[in-house]
Amino acid sequence: MRIVREWGFPVALIAAWAVAAAYTVSLLITPPGQATPPDLSEPAAIADTNAPTS
Secondary structure (H helix, E strand, O other), rough: OOOHHHHHHHHHHHHHHHHHHHHHHHHHHOOOOOOOOOOOOHHHHHHOOOOOOO
């Protein structure tokens, strides 16, 4: 029982961290069929040349 008390929390913490990391990465990876192409209709919005200079 002592070993379970000593190792239970660290093992559960590492397992929870691994599940959370895998879930986060799975949200970042989108299947190619569901990916939307980038909107390139407004290139000026990306590179604003009228930005004030300091």
